[in-house]
Amino acid sequence: MQWNDEIRAEVCSLARQAGEQILAVYQSDFSVEHKADASPLTEADQRAHRTIVAGLSALTPQWPVLSEESGDAVLAQSRAWGRYWLVDPLDGTKEFVSRNGEFTVNIALIEHGFPVWGVVYAPVLDVLWEGGVGMGSRREAAGDSVLIHSQPHRDGETWQVVGSRHHLSPETLEFLAPLGENLNLVSMGSSLKLCLVAEGKAHLYPRLAPTCEWDTAAAQAVVEGAGGSVNTLQGERLRYNKPDILNPWFVVSA
Structure with missing residues (x-):
C-alpha cells in the first residue's frame, strides 16, 4: 500500500479516537505510576497506545509501529526499519497529570530517517494539525479546516x-x-x-x-x-x- 489521502484521513481519525480514550481517563480519578526514568505514566498513555498501535497495524500492516510505550525490544528492532510509524500516544503526561489541557496525541510517518507526514491532536482543545513536506499543513477546529503557514519574523516586530x-x-x-x-x-x-x-x-x-x-x-x-x-x-x-x-x-x- 502506498501513501494516499485515505490513509491520511484514517490516521487523523485514529488520533481522535485515542484522544477520546485519553479524555475518558482525564475526567476520572486516575492514578499515576512512574517509569524507570521517573517520567509519569497513566492509564491514558496505555489506552491511547493500544488504540493507535492496533489501528495502524490494521490499516497499514506492512509498516511497523514504534510507540513510546512499545518497549525496548521493539525499539531495538526499529533500527532496521526504512518506513514506519512513530507514535507518542500521550505527549505531555506531566500536563495531563496537572490537568492544564496542554497535551497531545502524536503520530508520524518516518521514511529513511525523516518525518514525511504527521498528525498532532489536542483532545482538550479539540484541535488537530496535520501535514508534511510537499503536502501543505492544515489546522482543523470547530468543523473548519484551514491551510496554515508559518510566519517568519519581520524587522521591527516583537x-x-x-x-x-x-x-x-x-x-x-x-x-x-x-x-x-x-x-x-x-x-x-x-x-x-x-x-x-x-x-x-x-x-x-x-x-x-x-x-x-x-x-x-x-x-x-x-x-x-x-x-x-x-x-x-x-x-x-x-x-x-x-x-x-x-x-x-x-x-x-x-
Whole structure:
C-alpha cells in the first residue's frame, strides 16, 4: 500500500479516537505510576497506545509501529526499519497529570530517517494539525479546516517565542539573550509549541533540553509542511531512527 489521502484521513481519525480514550481517563480519578526514568505514566498513555498501535497495524500492516510505550525490544528492532510509524500516544503526561489541557496525541510517518507526514491532536482543545513536506499543513477546529503557514519574523516586530513549561533551561535563556527585551516568551507543554510556529502564532521555539524522537516527529512534519524548519544547532534538519532515541538540541523556526 502506498501513501494516499485515505490513509491520511484514517490516521487523523485514529488520533481522535485515542484522544477520546485519553479524555475518558482525564475526567476520572486516575492514578499515576512512574517509569524507570521517573517520567509519569497513566492509564491514558496505555489506552491511547493500544488504540493507535492496533489501528495502524490494521490499516497499514506492512509498516511497523514504534510507540513510546512499545518497549525496548521493539525499539531495538526499529533500527532496521526504512518506513514506519512513530507514535507518542500521550505527549505531555506531566500536563495531563496537572490537568492544564496542554497535551497531545502524536503520530508520524518516518521514511529513511525523516518525518514525511504527521498528525498532532489536542483532545482538550479539540484541535488537530496535520501535514508534511510537499503536502501543505492544515489546522482543523470547530468543523473548519484551514491551510496554515508559518510566519517568519519581520524587522521591527516583537519576537514571539514559545518555550517549554517544565524544561526552560539556562541554555535556552542564554540562546534567547541576544533578542534582549524584544521578545514575548510563552511557556507551554507538549507539541503545541511546534504547532504554534506552524500556524504563524510564534516565530521561534528553541529547545535546548532533552526530548525523544517520538516527542517531535509528528509536529516537525506539520511545521515543515507549513513552510517552517526544525534544525539542530548545527543547522541540519532534525532526523530520526538514530542509534540514540534522544534528540539533539534543536530550533523550530518559521
